[in-house]
Amino acid sequence: MITIIPTVGSNLNSICSALDRLELTWQISEDPKEITNSEKVILPGVGHAETAMAKLKAKGLEETVRSLSQLTLGICLGMQLLFEESEESDEGAMPVRCLSIIPGRVKEIAFKPGMSLPHMGWNQVKPAGNSAHWQAEDVEDYYYFVHGYYCENGPWVKAVTDYVEAIPAIVEYKNFVGMQFHPEKSSTAGLELLRSYLS
Template sequence: MIAILKYNAGNALSVENAVKRLGYETVITDDPEVLKSAEKVILPGVGEAASAMNYLKEKGLDKVIKSLKQPVLGICLGMQLLCESSEEGETETLGIFKTKVKKFPPEDLVPHTGWNNFTSVKGKLFEDVDIEENCYFVHSYYAEISDETVAVTDYILPFSAALQKDNFYATQFHPEKSAPTGIQILKKFLNL
């Protein structure tokens, strides 16, 4: 069972549909016991960091997420919540990845919306992914490049398109909306 974390993020249903098309059973849940027992956990993400973190803390899910031992995938806001902090609402986030989330300058060029390729890729999820392949992004905030960066994209400045540490994986782009390349990356995560 693939658990998709329910925390009022906007793309939970599109992630669920993509995972189901790949042949996996899913559940959208905020039940800590279901999350702990799931084969994999996905933190989807379209929303705002401060309100998302408030929801996670109110439900005690911040502690649950940090304790998970199975593969976990954060997508877009889900990735940003796995970082140390976000400038969006001056929010302290989960701190899995040792990087900060900042707002793109200048404001007239955000959000970064549309298809973009990579300037570099490495790691399990990106085996057989060419840097010229495009994925779909929609975000105004970005994770700085760190030792845990496994994919880099350039929009205004280079930023972490994906992060990985231990059992935690994350993409700033939406694999569920990124045509064959994104589905290939999602499938690699589900096959871990």
């Protein structure tokens, strides 16, 4: 059983459909016990880091997620929340404290003339490290990105994409996995990547 934590992701339909296509059983739950006892966990995220952390705290899920020992996949904002802190806080405020599982920071993509922000659309992902879950040639493909903040580089980076600078696309740290793009919106490439982690 895979548990999807709905707390910070508004749109779960496509993730559930992807899991159905992979013939995996899933449940949506905010219950700490159910989350802790499931085989794998997905933390999707859409929106604002500070608001998202407040929601996780309000549901008492901060410590639950932090202490998970099974494979846990953070998607988009869900990936960024795995890091120490994020610059995506209320205007002028200090960086917002995140789950502090991966020892890096989340920064805003710096605007340069001629570029569009947020980084939105299909971008090419290239392997940047070894993963126990996939072969380098299998992961290289186009995936759908929508984000204005990015995670810090470090030994946890397994794949990158290029948007003016190298942006971490897939990270792995202990049992935690993060994807900056939306695998559930990335057609067959995304589905196959989900299969490599979840099946």
